[in-house]
Amino acid sequence: MVDMIADKMKALVNNSSAIRAMFEEGKKLAKEYGAENVYDFSLGNPNVPAPPEVQAAMCEIVKEEDPVVLHGYMSNSGYEDVRQAVAESLNERFDTSFEKENIIMTVGAAGGLNVILKTLLNPQDEVVVIAPYFGEYNAYVSNYDGVVVVVSPDTRDFKPNLKELEEKLTKRTKAVIVNSPNNPTGVVYSEATIQKLADILRRKQQEFGTDIYLISDEPYRELVYDGVEVPYLTKYYENTIVGYSFSKSLSLPGERIGYLVIPKEAADAEEIQAAANVATRILGYVNAPSFMQKVVARCLEAKADVPYYNRNREALYHALTEMGFHCIKPEGAFYLFVKSPIEDEKKFCEAAKKYHILIVPGSSFSCPGYVRIAYCVSYETILNSLDSFRKLAEEFHTK
Amino acid sequence: MVDMIADKMKALVNNSSAIRAMFEEGKKLAKEYGAENVYDFSLGNPNVPAPPEVQAAMCEIVKEEDPVVLHGYMSNSGYEDVRQAVAESLNERFDTSFEKENIIMTVGAAGGLNVILKTLLNPQDEVVVIAPYFGEYNAYVSNYDGVVVVVSPDTRDFKPNLKELEEKLTKRTKAVIVNSPNNPTGVVYSEATIQKLADILRRKQQEFGTDIYLISDEPYRELVYDGVEVPYLTKYYENTIVGYSFSKSLSLPGERIGYLVIPKEAADAEEIQAAANVATRILGYVNAPSFMQKVVARCLEAKADVPYYNRNREALYHALTEMGFHCIKPEGAFYLFVKSPIEDEKKFCEAAKKYHILIVPGSSFSCPGYVRIAYCVSYETILNSLDSFRKLAEEFHTK
Structure with missing residues (x-):
């Protein structure tokens, strides 16, 4: 009388989206430490309000x-x-x-x-x-x-x-x-x-x-x-x-x-x-x-707040590359895809959690060795997170 | 280079829901004859506005x-x-x-x-x-x-x-x-x-x-x-x-x-x-x-307008049984399931279209020989449709 769910679903539940797992974890951390002390870059959930x-x-x-x-x-x-x-x-x-x-x-x-x-x-x-x-x-x-x-x-x-x-x-x-x-x-x-x-x-x-x-x-x-x-x-x-x-x-x-x-x-x-x-x-x-x-x-001509995302992009890209992280400068969307300083990027994501930084392993995108940072957050989150990123960089000797 | 859609979909497209086909047909008839002259009982699309x-x-x-x-x-x-x-x-x-x-x-x-x-x-x-x-x-x-x-x-x-x-x-x-x-x-x-x-x-x-x-x-x-x-x-x-x-x-x-x-x-x-x-x-x-x-x-305590549907139910049930049609009196939902006066209920539904009445064959519900009449329409539609139902009853000698 156990294991009633479909076989196909079992594997899916076990490997359930790392992105979503991170999102759920972020909510828990936010409850524990206060939302302002958690830097949740896990999900493509725009922080910019609808136009x-x-x-x-x-x-x-x-x-x-x-x-x-x-x-x-x-x-x-x-x-x-x-x-x-x-x-x-x-x-x-x-x-x-x-x-x-x-x-x-x-x-x-x-x-x-x-x-x-x-x-x-x-x-x-x-x-x-x-x-x-x-x-x-x-x-x-x-x-x-x-x-x-x-x-x-x-x-x-x-x-x-x-x-x-x-x-x-x-x-x-x-x-x-x-x-x-x-x-x-x-x-x-x-x-x-x-x-x-x-x-x-x-x-x-x-x-x-x-x-x-x-x-x-x-x-x-x-x-x-x-x-x-x-x-x-x-x-x-x-x-x-x-x-x-x-x-x-x-x-x-x-x-x-x-x-x-x-x-x-x-x-x-x-x-x-x-x-x-x-x-x-x-x-x-x-x-x-x-x-x-x-x-x-009725909103087909409404514009996304691209300047807001662009400010995030510039700030985070420059700060992270300055810290010794490597990534291409994105031309679109709201993600940075950053090379993990160690081969096992899942370990790197785990380490980032110590600093309350939530990022997603590249394996979720069939590209291990990298991590995704969703910068569709508030500009304040970007600024506030930089100290934590700096500590992370020091731990991994990125320079 | 033909037949690119999935095999499973081909059969589904061919047998596509008779209910939905009727709904599309109703919209066409309404354009041609005016919505008030078409009695569309095909779809469970409530005519009662949201509370x-x-x-x-x-x-x-x-x-x-x-x-x-x-x-x-x-x-x-x-x-x-x-x-x-x-x-x-x-x-x-x-x-x-x-x-x-x-x-x-x-x-x-x-x-x-x-x-x-x-x-x-x-x-x-x-x-x-x-x-x-x-x-x-x-x-x-x-x-x-x-x-x-x-x-x-x-x-x-x-x-x-x-x-x-x-x-x-x-x-x-x-x-x-x-x-x-x-x-x-x-x-x-x-x-x-x-x-x-x-x-x-x-x-x-x-x-x-x-x-x-x-x-x-x-x-x-x-x-x-x-x-x-x-x-x-x-x-x-x-x-x-x-x-x-x-x-x-x-x-x-x-x-x-x-x-x-x-x-x-x-x-x-x-x-x-x-x-x-x-x-x-x-x-x-x-x-x-x-x-x-x-x-x-915020609307979990809001009530559906059951009295409205009930008036429709009573009116249509009594009129149709009076005309010689046979059906059980429903205790819930907003459908009458009426015995077709001829064995092939699809033919009966086709005949009903002549009088601008749209109803769904029971075969769509694995119960041929019956037709479904969705009375979630306006009360006026019920009243206005009765003449057409009467003609349909006469054509099929229900009495």
Whole structure:
């Protein structure tokens, strides 16, 4: 009468996300020592509040909209007016030509990725990911009995190793997931990189007589620094499907709101759109939360507080490199991916806890030997943490 | 280069929910003939607005709560204060003794069912359902490669056929799903029925040396008429897991908010709670929508407008039986399950469309020969539809 949970879940519970475990630990430490004395860099949980447009939209909508419509069911793919607004906003910004049919509102990017993987994957289909990558991709692919194929990290600059990627594409490759700006490195793929990637995918499609979908996971699209451009991938490769989230751009991670873009140029686009609609329903999402659909539709022009994150980025990057830590300067997202001063980066993360610093081992991103520091915290936390980082640096003789 | 979607999805897209197809068709008809001339009884989409407490709570929360916390990540199982409030409200109402650890906030009941099935099911595990039942259970069980075992309907009174249920329990039975008040029949399980069911399950657990979970899908708990009681199942059977939704009680179906109750008495309760937390994350929900968690926590005492539904129930039940249609009088939920005057009820539903009446074939609930009429519409729709129902009755010579 023991061990009633599913076998697949047992391993998952045991290896449960180190990121989340750290988050829970941070809450405990904060209770014990006071939140101001704990430097929790574990989770991509924006400390910057949602832009003022969000609160304004929430109040307006509550007043203006018929509650029966506002809180009711709609098509599983989302309200048509919301999908239309999203399509138009994308067209305006990226010179694309999407229509509402190309947009499926989702329960965040995580929901969107699950919907598209459920839609596409047969058991044993391969999904290529490029290390370092968000570890939850493993679980999402495994949910549909797909197989994750990892392209190893290029630790010189954390740009994708396209040569190895090409070698790892097979007849069974159903999709490649890319994530730019990247979690955990902050790397942004340049137009040249994307063009090379698209060429490789097209060549391999022709060689195998298959379609290979490029799934672009883009929660960090709006968070870029120094004027860096993030090319819109559907313009470079026909079989691109975009997963977007408002979690980071509008600081709404708990609300679970995002969308998929399935362009008409993608192979079997209409079938995929129809199946994604069904997948949204049967995975139990049913639809993206209705009120938040209406809210984001009114906030498509709202801007994330990029200057705030940039100040954090500059302060932490300069302080840590000054202390002798090594990392590339991120161009986007809100993470530093720092080389661990000892090979076993998990031990390093454990040691950091002594100084009330919470950071995540690179193994969670298939890139051991590094640690991720999420700097989406308050600027005060950055400043207050520097003494502790200095002690950590001294303990590990980084200089 | 065709047929890129997953094989499992192909069948699902083809047989996509007749209920949802009808909903989409209803929207088209409404555009063509005007919404007031279409009698759409297809979907359980409440026409009664959310109770005033919901709007009040929404406005208060926007004003009072820190947006960083309000829209941020929390534990995947939900805000602790919300879970605590839910537990206390249940304890108050049902004399239970839940704590926050027993409550997991979910993306509606559909999300909750997916989470618990993902948590429990190994491939080929059997899940027993009692016809007629909500057809989406098939998809939810299939998501985790479980096998649905159907107990056939007892069309005399639509109470569960417990004798057949007992015969269909095997060593591989992982769970039994019950749904009272029932969709589509409106039947409410009496205390005596539940006690018999619990006895059978206990007997079979002992015989097989297994645990069999009773999953109680309870979105309609608050919608009962004539003072009928809905017993709280955890009090009758230890291995009960409850899935609840605020979709119907607070008229919030689009918001996707509900919870699971995993009582400490259930076998492996702690392991299940931990695994359900992980399942919530990796299925891509991550957590139940944060704002709506806070809203429902403030509306736990709010009441659904049961008198409104009751007026609909009385009006439609009396009119239809008067016209010669046959159905049991529902004690709960907001559906009439009416015997089709011809064997092929799909043909009957097609014929009804001529009169702009949209109803759902019983085959969608594994009970052909019947149709479901969702009376969660406006009272005016009921009254206006009666002429059309009369014509339909004449066409089929119901008298």
